Amino acid sequence: MADQELQELDPADIEVSPPPAPDPEVMARRREALKRVRKWGDPVLKTRALEVSRFDDALRTQTEAMGQLMDDALGVGLAATQVGLLQRLFVYRVVQGAPLNVLVNPVIEWSSKDEEWLEEGCLSLPAIHVDVERPVHVRVSAQDEWGEPLSIEASGLEARVIQHELDHLDGVLILDRTPRGQRKEAMRALREALADDEHP
Template sequence: MPALPILQYPDPRLRLVSAPVDRFDQELLRRIDELFETLYATTGIGLSAPQVGDLRRIVVMDLSGSHSKPELYVNPEILSSDVMGLVEESCLSIPGVVGNVVRATKLRVRAVDRAGHPFERDLEGMHAVCMQHEVDHLDGKLFIDKLPMIRRLAIRTSAAFKGTPEPVRPSPTAPSRAPSRRPAQEDGRELDGGAQPAPG
C-alpha cells in the first residue's frame, strides 16, 4: 500500500486535538498498517495519526533502524515521567528544523494494542523522547513550541511567508513495507535505547 501524505507546518490541522479510538475494526487495522508504511518511507522513528490528517490517538514507532521492531500505541497516556534531559529533535511535519528541547528520559505509559487490549510499559532514552513527541502531536502541540521565543518567531515568520504547504508524500529510497510482526509491546520484546534519528 502507498505511503500517506504527511501534513506540513503550518497546516492548521496539526494544531487539532485527536480523539480516543473507540472502534477496533478492520478499518483501524488498515490505518495502522498505512501509518507504518508511511513511517518506513521516511527517515523518522515515530509517526502519529494526526500527521496524516487522521484525528485519532494512534502512535507508531520503530527505533530499530531496520524496520524490524514496530511498536503500536493506541490511546497512549503518560502515567509518570522522570530524569529530565536536553535532547535534539526534529519533525517530519517541520522539515529542516532542528532544536534542543527538555524531555523526560524515563516514562511509564499506558496504551491499547491493535486488538483493544490495554497494557502498560516503561520507556527509556530515545523511546521515551519519541513517545512524548508523538503524544504532543495527539494534543495539537509541536516540538517547536518548546523552543525559545525568538526561535519560534523566526520559524513561524518563515512558515507564514510560505503559506500552508501541501502535504508531502514520502519518497522512500528503498522499498518500504508494512510490519510483518506484531508490535513490540504485543509480543514481549524489550525496547532498545540509544541514539536514533529524530521522532516524527
C-alpha cells in the same frame, strides 16, 4: 597511536572519506511520503485527537499504512494527526528492523523528574531542528491495534519519541516547546522551506 606519532603525520597523508551519497530510490520514496504528511499551518496539527473506540480491520490496515509511510519518510514516529486523522494513536520504531510499535489511546502515567534538552526534528516541520526539554524516563499505558492493554516503560530516545508523538495527539508541536529565540528562527526557516516546496 601515541602523541608523538600523531605529530609526525602529514595532514596530506590522512584520507577523509566523503559520506556515502544517499540512495536516489530511497530519497525519491522519502519525497513522495513527505507529500502525504500534513505540514505546519494545517489546522489538524493544532487539534486534539479523539479517543479510538473501534478496533477493527480498518484500524489495523491504517496503522500498517502509517508504519510504511513513516519508514518511507525515514522517520522514527508518526501520529495519526500528521496524516489528517483525528484519532489518538501513533506508530514508532526507534531501531531499524525492529517490530512496529502501535500505541492507541496512550496516556503518560509517570515521568521522571530527570529531564534533558535534545535537538528534535519533525516530519511535519521540514528542515527544522530545535532544542526540546523532556523527561528522560516515562511509563505509558495504551492499547495495541487489537484493543489489548499495553504498559511501556521507556527511556532515552524511545521515551522522547513517545512524548513527541503524544504531543501531536494534543495539538502540540516542537515549536511550542522550544525556547523563544529558537522558535522565531525556526519559523522563519520553516516559511522559507515550505515556500521552496510550493515553488521548486
